[in-house]
Amino acid sequence: MADKRAATPEGTIFDGPNALGETEANAHSKAGNTKWYFSAAAVVVEFLKHLPTHKRQYLRRIELHEDFKSVNRPExxxxxxxxxxxxxxxLRIERHIGLLSNMLPLTSKYVDRRGSVQWRSQSSSNWIKGEEALYATWDWVEEALQLSARGMPRQCFKLTIDGSNREAQEAWDLIKHVALLQEAMNLWGAYHEKEAGPVKSDPYSFYSRWPVPWYMPAHFPQTIRDIMRGSSIVRFPGTDSAP
Structure with a gap:
């Protein structure tokens, strides 16, 4: 397991005042008072870079446990x-992530204040939006699946999503439901010879990346099916997706 080290505010990227509805001064002030973290993957990359080539050849297994929200698009x-x-x-690398441990919140707000009274009182810590769970999970899954196209040997990397808690179980049920709805909408569209228009044409696109499942990526249902069958590099143990 790789230990993550706190990143200095000067070396981080903040989501920005527009994303949080704050003034630039307030945004920079909060960024400066926040403890930021590098991902376990980033720490291991830095470690391997300084390890002599002949020593890297002896490595056989690395487990990365992403147990806290980190900076700069960790996926x-x-x-x-x-x-x-x-x-x-x-070399075999397995990266472990979790909905509650490092995938949420989607923004950087309150990332180091989860145990504080301030975070509990100013955030919706007692509930999670379904669409946020969907977005967070899909961003990690899609990026993992793109690694092979970027040159990653398929047998060398796996992404494991923690499915041991109730929130992860409910998120997985939601994801399967969305995949089924997308397939149903596509069948309906094919039968009636209709196609989904540009997502921006939907009046709800201002509030949501995918207002309805019709707008999800075309390969989304098959991706979820592959995870359920155990034929994907993405694993979701603790749910019914585990082979």
Whole structure:
């Protein structure tokens, strides 16, 4: 397991005042008072970079446990591992993530105040929006599936999503429901010779990335089916997706 180290405010990217509805001064003030974290993947990439090549050849297994919200789109950080897997085809990397541990909240607000009275009183800590769980999960899944196209040997990398808690179970049920709805809408559209228009044409697109399942990526249902069958590099143990 890789230990993550706190990142300094000067070395981070803040979501920005527009995303949080704050003035620039307030945004920078909060960013400066927040403890930021690098992802476990980013720490391991840095470690491998300084490890001599002949020593990297002896590595066989690395487990990455992402147990806290980290900076700079952490779902992308596994890209930095590709060159080391190509270099050592016997290396196996498994990255562990969780809906509550590191995938939410979607923004950087309150990322280091989860146990404080301030965070509990100013955030909706007793409930999670279904669409946020969907967005967070899909962003990680889609990025993991894109790694092979970027050169990652398929046998070298797996993404494991923690499904041991109630929230993860409910999120997985929602994701399956969305996949079924998308397929049903596509069948209806094919039967009536209609297609979904541009997502921006939907009046609810201002509030949601995908106002209805019709707008989800075309490969979404098959991706979920592959996870359920156990034929994907993405695993969701603790749910009915586990093979």
């Amino acid at each position: 992308y950080h596994a890209r930095g591992l590709i060159q080391y897997c190509v270099e050592n085809l016997l």
